[in-house]
Amino acid sequence: MDNSKSTIPYSLRDLVIYFLKLGTWGFGGPVALAGYMHRDLVENKQWISEEDYKEGLTLAQLAPGPLAAQLGIYMGYVHYRLLGATLAGLAFVLPSFLMVVVLGFIYVHWQGIPWMQAVFYGVGAAVIGIIGVSAWKLTRKSVGGNKLLIVIYITAAAYTVWQENENIWLFLGSGVFYWLLKAPPTRLTFPRKGTVMTKLLAPATLLNITNSTSGKTLWQILLYFTKAGAFVFGSGLAIVPFLYGGVVKEYGWLNEQQFVDAVAVAMITPGPVVITVGFIGYLTAGLSGAGVAAFGTFFPCYLFTVLPAPYFRKYGKHPGIRAFVDGVTAAAIGAITGAVIVLAKRSLVDGYTIAIAVLTAFILWRSKKIPEPVIIVAAAGIGLLVKTIS
Template identity: 70%
Template sequence: MQPNPPQVDDTTGVPRPRYSLWQLARYFLRLGTSGFGGPVALVGYMHRDLVEARGWIGEADYKEGLALAQLAPGPLAAQLAIYLGYVHYRIRGATIAGLAFVMPSFVMVVALGWAYVRYGGLAWMQSVFYGVGAAVIGIIAISAYKLTRKSVGRDKLLWAIYLSLAAVTVVTESEMAWLFLAAGVLVWLWRAPPPWLRRGNVPMLAAISLPATAAGTGMTDWTLLSQLGVFFAKAGAFVFGSGLAIVPFLYGSVVTEFHWLSERQFVDAVAVAMITPGPVVITVGFIGYLVAGLPGACIAAAATFLPCYLFTILPAPYFKKYGKLPAILAFVDGVTAAAIGAITGAVIVLARRSIVDVPTAVLGVAAALLLLRSRKVPEPLLVALAAVIGLLIYPLVHGS
């Protein structure tokens, strides 16, 4: 049952939010501390908790935030958290929500980085990831299913977009920003065509897209921390899609180009991001710690998240001002359908890497069924149980 309608401010006539900024900060602190499953699951949790359960955020505001997060470069879940903080509390809310969401997982990966360096690697991580990776697939599959039912509905055009983006993501194992834009434009032209299109006077349209990569910036004479800052700023500013999309970009430079980490260290860094809650892109903190200690972790994280923060709060006022126009609503519906299709495709891509044998298949299916049949099962408990099962089963299946 939805909460009572919000009260209206007597001086401005604007509805007051149903929650305080402190309540929102506490929510994102808790989500950043216990939200497992990567970007797919995290955006699902935000919808479930803030839109459906609490009624703090409207469905339209959520969809606008998801669309903006998909269109702009940077990590999906962090950008959506920043936008949702902006909805009622503007820049102050966006800043506090973003910091509250990111900080818990940053502290965790820095602590794991310290243990990794001190004790010469984390041999147990492979066993833990064996179990956790399978359970996470079940968690994010249910999140994608719920988002699909809620946002795509029975609209045939949205279903065509959704299925197309899911297929493209599965085949290419990447997310293409221009397809999100194209989906939005298609639904806009179909539902609310502009007058010049109805008259048949179609001018030539010029597509402007952000470059997917940046030109090289000779960094050979720079200090190591400066190199880290510039590199991770590029990663945050020019990589589109979910936090998982940053992984191949990081690998090409961190391992191959700069030789900051070995391949084994990089794989461990990705595993750390997957077995800790919060945004997957926080793996940059672990990488920064391995390269240059605590200053490296701080520089890597700050440089990665600052672009996504700016790419969210700068266009946010225009989304809020013009978001109710029929053309914008249609555009947002198209982008949202594309985004959820890409998220569903990402579930399949990740499943192919995490479901590797019968035990992992059973773990994934069991996690999905538990979440589907009961709303009272906490995801952190599932992840903890999967980690224990992985520690017990992996040595038996694959040898010690």
């Protein structure tokens, strides 16, 4: 725990309750969740400093695994170290995990969920409005009028729209580029043992395993989803193509329609989008499969956050490191903005969905009194109504 405990403006219990609520009501995927954490923890509650948030966002972008979960784990680490990181991560993931398990049970016993597509029709459009506003606020806060950061931001956004994916080398290159221009190195001293990259890459080496070690389904699920959590960079949506190749093509655990439904479940439930692995695991091997898949996916991202975190906190205030963080942050927010555009192309398919997205953005822009869950419920109702009468 932090030595300056008396100066921490919140208790560990407060932190756990916050992440339980965020995991229960936090719709919109990694973009919106990162925006919620900034709004709540940095701007409104002022529990976390802007610098600590930016360090956490940078680490979440640099390391493989789901961005929102890693950012939440880092927020817990800031003042309460390993215990805070552990409890914050569990509190954030548990509510949505329980939801997808329940939905998996319903799905299996009701032979599909056609109503979910109707719900997603409306919810998906509202989500675009939510994450669009979140991306704009993050851009204005972290990029501002800095011309160099604007160039990095636009480049990352354009690349994300073009490739429909995120590139770790673009983030690293942006950090190095801004560092060399704003705070060129004179002499940097880092610890000889246990550098950040060493700590960051060590678990990846340990997790470099294959699926041929056992024929048992649960063991295969554990190994496969551990690799998914350990080697897929970017936001939660970046894991979808990787999962499709293994779950549908390689192992045949799900068919095409079941996989599409699994992604839909992840998008209409709160919390991290990667929680779709719980639904996939349940359809493959029941409750045990759901638990194994979720553990395999989230444990690597937990390690990739808590192991390098002490070095980020110790050296993060160095001018060169701060410049690097600023460059990576600008690229990360650019990628988030690009992801909004990519998702909008898929979710805004007609006049109704465009209207829902625009109305959602307008409401959030003009009023802070209407919570997102209310908008999500209303959008779900509109989606069901439109699909019923059309």
